[in-house]
Amino acid sequence: MYVEQPLTVKVLNLNEPPTNVLLPNYTVKENQPVGTTVGTLNTSDPDAGDTASYRLVAGPGSTDNASFTISGNELKTAAVFNFEAKRAYSIRVRVTDQGGLYFEKMKTVDVTNVNERLRTFACRT
Numbered sequence: 001m002y003v004e005q006p007l008t009v010k011v012l013n014l015n016e017p018p019t020n021v022l023l024p025n026y027t028v029k030e031n032q033p034v035g036t037t038v039g040t041l042n043t044s045d046p047d048a049g050d051t052a053s054y055r056l057v058a059g060p061g062s063t064d065n066a067s068f069t070i071s072g073n074e075l076k077t078a079a080v081f082n083f084e085a086k087r088a089y090s091i092r093v094r095v096t097d098q099g100g101l102y103f104e105k106m107k108t109v110d111v112t113n114v115n116e117r118l119r120t121f122a123c124r125t
């Protein structure tokens with residue numbers, strides 16, 4: 001005689017790497033002061049409730065990393081942009097989860113034009 005017992009299979013929850021870096025807003029106006037927030041970074045990670053930390057890393061697309069900083073999950077400017085001189089900045093962002101797994105993505109930040117009044121200086125002789 002035997003007793004049937006339910007078989008329980010436990011699925012171990014292994015950490016999986018983040019799968020994307022999202023930046024909902026990727027435009028910034030020209031002439032904004034250093035430290036202007038471009039947008040809030042976000043990620044998708046198969047592990048619900050996993051944490052995410054962001055930083056700018058070297059690699060393909062990191063050409064203009066020096067013109068930005070990341071504070072928490074906010075992407076901020078580290079330079080004053082001039083639409084007439086440069087309209088697109090390329091950065092490379094790494095998101096790292098709680099378990100140290102990461103995902104990297106290049107992003108383009110577009111500078112938007114502000115209508116600047118022509119300054120005229122009267123020269124008297």
Ligand SMILES: [Ca+2]
Pocket residue numbers: 015016017018045046047050097098099101
């Ligand atoms: Ca994860």
Ligand SMILES: [Ca+2]
Pocket residue numbers: 030082083084116
């Ligand atoms: Ca300008």
Ligand SMILES: [Ca+2]
Pocket residue numbers: 030083084113114115116
């Ligand atoms: Ca302009």
